[in-house]
Amino acid sequence: MLEKLKQNLIDYGMLAGERGYTPGISGNISARFQDKIIITSSGSANGFLSMEDFSLIDFDGNVLEGNPKPSSEKFLHIEFYKKRKDVNAIFHFHSPYLTAFSASGMALTDGILPEIIYCYDGIPLADYALPGSEDLVLKTSQYFDKYDIVLMKNHGVIVGSDTVKNAFLHLETAEYYAKTVICAKILGGAKILSEDEIKKIKNLRKISKSD
Numbered sequence: 001m002l003e004k005l006k007q008n009l010i011d012y013g014m015l016a017g018e019r020g021y022t023p024g025i026s027g028n029i030s031a032r033f034q035d036k037i038i039i040t041s042s043g044s045a046n047g048f049l050s051m052e053d054f055s056l057i058d059f060d061g062n063v064l065e066g067n068p069k070p071s072s073e074k075f076l077h078i079e080f081y082k083k084r085k086d087v088n089a090i091f092h093f094h095s096p097y098l099t100a101f102s103a104s105g106m107a108l109t110d111g112i113l114p115e116i117i118y119c120y121d122g123i124p125l126a127d128y129a130l131p132g133s134e135d136l137v138l139k140t141s142q143y144f145d146k147y148d149i150v151l152m153k154n155h156g157v158i159v160g161s162d163t164v165k166n167a168f169l170h171l172e173t174a175e176y177y178a179k180t181v182i183c184a185k186i187l188g189g190a191k192i193l194s195e196d197e198i199k200k201i202k203n204l205r206k207i208s209k210s211d
Contacts, residue, residue, distance in 0.1 A: 003051070005031050005038060005164075009089075010049045012168045013040075017047015021095040021175060027156065028071035031164055032081055032088040035059070039074055041067035046093070072132035079137050080160050083144040087160035089167040094156035097178035101125070102151045108178060111198040112190045116177050118201050120149055123174060128153040149174050 009029055016022045027046055030039035037057050040046065044053040044067075055063050055070035059078055063070060071077075077090050101108055102125065109122035116122070124143050129136035129152075140158065143150045148170055149159050159174065161167040184190035193201075 002033060002038065002056070005033055006051055006054055008164045009038070009040075009054070010051075012091075012164050013046040013049045016091070016093065016168065016171070017045070019172070019175075021171060022046040022093045023096075027091070027093040028073055028077070029092070030071075030074075030077045030090050036064060037074075037077060037081060038066075039070050039077055042069040042071055073136070075134070075137050076140060076158065079141040080144050080158070083141060084160060086162055087148075088162050089164040090158065090160045091167050091171050092156060092158045093171065095171065095175045097175050097182060098123075098151060098157040099155075100182065101178055102156060103154055105153055107151060108174075108181065110190070111193040111195075111201075112181060112184075113177060114193070114201050115173075117193075117198055118205050119173070120147065120170075121202070123147070123149045123151055123157075123177075125151045125153055128155065131155060 009031060013029055025043055025045045028040045029046055030037050038054050039057060041053050041055050052067060055067045056065045057063055057070055057074060061074050073092060080087055080090055107125035109124060111117050124147055126140040126143060129139045140150055140152055148161060151157050159167050159171045161170050181190055
């Protein structure tokens with residue numbers, strides 16, 4: 001079971017690398033495994049992972065088996081899992097378009113595309129903190145209750161979902177949304193949907209969840 005989960009992370013890490021979402025040795029990925037977490041090791045490249053590039057840790061951050069040096073941002077992952085029982089996989093990447101907004105200090109919360117409003121209700125921006133620090137966990141985790149995708153100022157993006165595949169799909173959707181907004185800005189600026197239209201989209205979401 002654990003080996004299968006590792007292989008799933010390897011496969012989607014490779015796909016993310018092929019799509020240009022995870023350059024070099026930046027970022028980290030993880031998955032919930034029973035009452036533990038499997039996470040990539042410090043210095044590993046998400047696009048070129050092997051079975052030796054994972055650490056099995058508990059919810060206190062202790063290494064139980066595998067690589068002795070888990071990602072320095074393990075506590076960011078742990079906090080996401082603690083706050084969201086529905087989250088079973090997390091990607092923290094520095095994908096170029098989302099990171100461009102992060103580096104510019106800009107959230108993606110304007111009502112531009114219906115599917116983004118419907119699925120995510122926007123993508124917020126957490127204040128800057130030193131990567132791997134407790135401050136980063138505190139400043140970013142305040143958004144985990146409500147949002148599946150959070151930008152980290154001057155850093156990157158973190159995405160959580162119920163499966164590894166869905167975490168990847170959320171990342172892909174958000175990355176292409178960021179690219180679309182940038183292109184729209186080049187063409188003169190994206191047109192914001194009216195409050196009335198945004199309300200209609202959110203009402204559709206409420207109806208869907210109640211069915």
